Amino acid sequence: MDRSKHNDIVRRASAMADKASFVADDFAQALFPKTEVIFNDRMRSNAQQYLRSVVEQIEKRICTIVTGDLGVSHDLLLGIAQRGNGQSFAMLEQSGLLKTSEIVRHLFVKTQQSELAARLLQKISQEDLESTLTRHLDHADPAVAKAAMGLLVAQSKTTGATGEIAASLADLSPEIAYAFAWPITAALVRRSGFSGPQLQQATERLLAAHDESAGVARKAERLAQLLDQSGGENISVPHPMRDGLTLFIARLARQSGLTSDQIVAFTAEPDMARLVVVMRAADFPVQEALSIFAALDGGDHILTGATYGETDRDRCQTLVTRWASPEAFQNAERLLSDDFPGSPGK
Structure with missing residues (x-):
């Protein structure tokens, strides 16, 4: 064995020794998950791919600002700016800095949305899905047509190969x-x-210039708002195979008072129970609800008309109203509830 391989083994062994105490934690989490949400191999792969892509894009943008706008001459930073050969991902991954609750929640929503898109493409062609938006380009209201074009352009920047995430x-x-x-x-x-201040200055510039209004979610929210205001046939029940996934999520979120992220998360839960509650609260017709469930389901689960029809609408409306409350309020309410196991006297 040559010395380089020997040194590599020593380095890896030392690194593993530092992490050995966490092996049992990882195994316990796999054995005893706190929810019944299932994460398949494609979701795990897409999550890693998306995470790496975001890190490398931000890294490249920071280096572009620092070497271009701020005039720093540094070989490694210039190489990242010009070629995008990322340097940060492995270090951040090993450090645990990418495991913050904010990042992981965002990652989960993006991954689940990609999973939903893959499911839809098993039931409707890409061409038919695209036509759900292109039909709005001829809308009588120019604002609707403009918003539809904006959403199409935004989506084109985040469309990867089938089953992949961009x-x-x-x-x-x-x-x-x-x-x-x-x-x-x-x-x-x-x-x-x-160690100069320019890297931090570049990051401050990047964050100051960040504009989420150009993103898919905001474009979809804008189109959903305009379609609701325009009236006519566009007031029909939202449906992923009529609206496309992104617009469907935005319309349902707008109609229910929830966020788009919540709607996406509900589709990952067992039997999509909370999505069913949202549809029942909004009084979706039975056949529409069953069709939406079938379009988004990734397994052999079935929502029957009897189950949907017998679900109490008043209780569903109460639940949706509660879920629409600020998350901090919901968390505090759970902790203060007499029914919470950790409450005093329990």
Whole structure:
């Protein structure tokens, strides 16, 4: 065995020794998950792909600003700016800095949305899905046509190969962009050895210029709003095979008072129970609800007309109203509830 391989084994062994105490934690999490949500291999692969893409895009943008706008001459930073040969991902992945609750939640929603898109393509062609938006380009209201074009353009930037996920920085909220940008900056400082203030200044410029209004979610929300205001046939029940996935999510979120992220998350839960509650609260006709469920389901689950029809609508409306409350309020309410196992007297 040559010395380089020997040194590599020693390095890896030392690194594993530092992490050995976490092996049992990882195994316990796999054995005893806290929810019944299932994450398949495609979702795990897409999550890693998306995470790496976001880190590399932000890293490249920071280096472009620092070497271009701020005039820093540094070989490693210039190489990242010109060729995008990322340096930060491995360091951030190993450090755990990409495991913050904000980043992981964002990652879960994006991954689940990609999973839903893959499911839809098993039931409707890509051409037919695209036509769900292109038909709005001839809308009588120019504002609707313009919004539809904006959504089409935004979606084109995040469309990967079938079953894969693509990343666009415009789809990051300011909070998520912030959560990514500063750890990446710290990693760049460490990797490059460049300790001047320009890297931090570049990150500040990146965050100041960040515009999520160009992202898919905001474009879909705008189109959903205009379609509702325009009236006519567009007031029909939202449906992923009539609206396309992104517009369907935006319309349902708008109609229910929930966020698009919540709607996506509900589709990952067992039997999509909370999605069914949302549809029942909105009084979707039985056949529409069953069709939506079938379009989004990734397994052999079946929602029957009897089950849907017998679900109490008043209770569903109460639940949806509660879920629409600020998350901090919901969390506090659970902790203060007499029914919560950790409450005093329990």
